[in-house]
Structures are given as C-alpha cells and as structure tokens.
Amino acid sequence: MSKTFDRFASIAFLLIGLLFVIESRSISQSAYGSSVGPNIFPTALGVILILLSIRLLFETTKYEHGERIKEPVQYVKFLIIFISAIIYAAILEPLGYVISTFLFLLIAFQTMERGKWISTIVIASAFSFGVYYFFAEFLGGSLPGFPQF
Template identity: 50%
Template sequence: MNTTFDRYAAIVFFAVGIAFIVGAQSISTSAYGSNVGANMFPMLLGAFLSIMSVRLLIDTFRKQKAEKGKEQLDYKRFLIILVSAVLYAWFLEEIGFVISTFLFLMIGFQTMQKGKVWASLLIAGCFSYGVYFLYVHVLEGSLPGFPAWLGGA
C-alpha cells in the first residue's frame, strides 16, 4: 500500500462521490415503468464511494507510521482493471447486466488475487444475479437483461 497515493486517491474519490450525490439531485425521481427513479443508483453509488473514501483516508493515516520504505506502484494490475472497467461500460447494453458484471468481477478478483477460482465464480455469480434480481424484481427498476441470443428480452 502506497499511503501517499492512497491518501490523494481517497480525497479525489470523496469529491467524485459528493459530485455523484449532488448530480443525482437534478435527475428525475421517477421513471416510466419503474418504481425506482433514475436518481437512486447514482445517489447510492456516490454515498458508498464517499464512505469508502473516508475509510481509506483514515487507514492511510493509521498505516503512515508503520510504513518503512517506498513501494512500487503496480501499473499492470491498474491497467487490467481500467481496461476491464471500460469494456464493462462498453458492453453493458449488448451482453446485459448480469453477464457483464459477472465478467468484470471475475477479472477484478483474479487480477487482485490469483487462485480461488471457485470462490470467485460463486461470489461474482451470486452478486451479479443478486443485484439484478433485487433491482429489477424487488425494486421494480430496469437494467439491461440477458442478450437476445440467450433468450433474453
């Protein structure tokens, strides 16, 4: 962990989270055919991002005293996650939320810690379908379903 980088990243992510919350206030609170408004997801995402940023900032101050030497930044992992995030956003509509989220999580899990493939499969599958089911069926929102070639709508 590079505490200086993490500290600046926490501040930037906190600002982005606040910007999401403020920006979500200008989005419509209701959507056609949905009980959940379009502003709900960005607002929750911004709140979650802000809370996690504060947590990261606190951790950097705690670990600053324990840090002895400088660590090298891991550009390879960063680029893999960045490219997979861009591809996730690019293909979300085409292959659907469940499949694209599952693939993104699998790439992220295996990039951060190789091995434990079965645990990664289980967590990524349960999370991606669980969020889809909760948002679409329970909250009656709308997300891109499965692609047509898999029998989706």
C-alpha cells in the same frame, strides 16, 4: 502507507461526496406522494462518502513516522482490469447485465488474486444475479437482460 496521498485522497473524496449531495438536490422529488424519491440514493451515497472521507482524514493523523515500505506499482494488473472494464462496457448491451458482469468480475477477481476459482465463481455469479434481481425485479428498474440468441 503514504500520509500525503491519503490526506489528499480524503479531501478529494470529501469534495466528491459534497458534490453528490448538492447535485442530488436538483433531482426532482418523488412522484405520486411517495416519501422515497430518486434523489435519496445519490444523497445517501454522498453522505456515506463524506463520512468515510472524514474518517480517513482523521486516521492519517495517527500514522507513525516510521520507515516507509515502497510497494511495487502493479501496472499489468491495472491494465488488465482497465481493458476488461472497457470490454465490459462494450459487451453490456449484447450479452446482457448478468453475463457481462459475471465475466468482468471473474477476470477482475482472478487478476487480483489467482486461484480460488470456486469462491470467485460463487461470488461473481451471486453478485451478478443478485443485483440484477434486486434492481430489475424488486425495484422495477431496467437493466439489459439476457441475450436473445
């Protein structure tokens, strides 16, 4: 573990969390007298990010000064996930949210840990369908649906 990296990362995420909270205040308040407005979600994310950053900052003080184990940087895995994220953004509209997210998660999970195909398929499909249903059907939001072949 790198104490310096973790410390800088916690400070960076703390600042990003503060930016989320500050900028979410500029989003217009709720319409039609509802107490839940569009600024609630980014504000809550900012607060969670701030709290997690503070926790990481305090945990870095507990690191022992023992010998450091140098882990190899995994460039190939990073490039596979990075390129698949770019492809995901490109195919989101034509294939729709559910199919493109399922494919992206399938590639990402298998890149990180090969094997376990059943659990990978179950988790990727549950997440894809679950988020789509929750956002598009339950909350009434808009996501690219299924393709019209």
